[in-house]
Structures are given as structure tokens and as C-alpha cells.
Amino acid sequence: MTTVAHGKVVIRVEECKGCGLCVDSCPPRCLRLAPELSAYGVHPAEYAGEGCTGCGICFYCCPEPGAIIVYKRRIPDRTTASQPKGSYAAAL
Numbered sequence: 001m002t003t004v005a006h007g008k009v010v011i012r013v014e015e016c017k018g019c020g021l022c023v024d025s026c027p028p029r030c031l032r033l034a035p036e037l038s039a040y041g042v043h044p045a046e047y048a049g050e051g052c053t054g055c056g057i058c059f060y061c062c063p064e065p066g067a068i069i070v071y072k073r074r075i076p077d078r079t080t081a082s083q084p085k086g087s088y089a090a091a092l
Contacts, residue, residue, distance in 0.1 A: 007054020007072045009047040015067035018042030022058035022068060031058060 009031065011022075016038070022045050023031045030051035033043040045058075045068075054072030062068045 007052040007070055009052055009058060010069040010071070011045050011047060012067050012069075013038050013044045015064050016042070016044035017064055017067075018044050019063065020045070021061045021063065025057050025061045027055060027057065028053055 011031075017040070018033060018038070020033055023033055028051045030048045031045050032048060034046045035043070038044045052070075054070060056070045056072075059068045059070045
């Protein structure tokens with residue numbers, strides 16, 4: 001059984017300091033520290049590519065402003081037909 005992701009995470013590697021707070025706080029465990037080092041010599045966080053609920057906990061616990069962007073799937077309103085089905089919008 002596959003589930004549809006309700007969100008996605010974008011991590012800016014040049015801003016991430018590899019502290020792992022987002023990885024530890026992610027309820028669905030869809031974040032991990034990359035095995036390769038960044039230009040700063042740290043293992044930056046990376047999104048596994050699936051399983052994000054769009055909760056934004058990683059965004060709020062990250063000490064580096066601008067390192068994490070969380071997008072949450074927008075549920076189309078029945079009265080508004082202008083939004084494409086399943087589009088993403090920045091949640092935070």
C-alpha cells in the first residue's frame with residue numbers, strides 16, 4: 001500500500017550546518033544526514049524524497065534561518081477551480 005505525500009522538504013545545503021536537529025525531530029523519519037560532506041565539511045540534512053506530512057517541525061527546530069523550506073500539498077477547494085489538483089504551496 002502506497003501513501004501520497006502531503007508535503008515535501010527542500011534543504012539548502014549551503015545553509016545547513018549538519019546539526020541533525022531536523023532529523024531527530026521529524027515524525028515520519030523522512031530526513032537523514034547525507035553520507036557525503038558539504039563544502040563546509042559537515043554532513044548536511046537531506047530529504048529522503050517521500051513520506052513528508054508537511055508538519056513543518058523540521059522548519060521550526062532548525063537553528064539556521066532559510067536552511068529548510070517545507071511545502072504542503074494544497075487541497076483544492078470545491079468552489080475554486082483555478083488551482084491545479086495536488087499543487088504545492090509553501091506552508092511556512
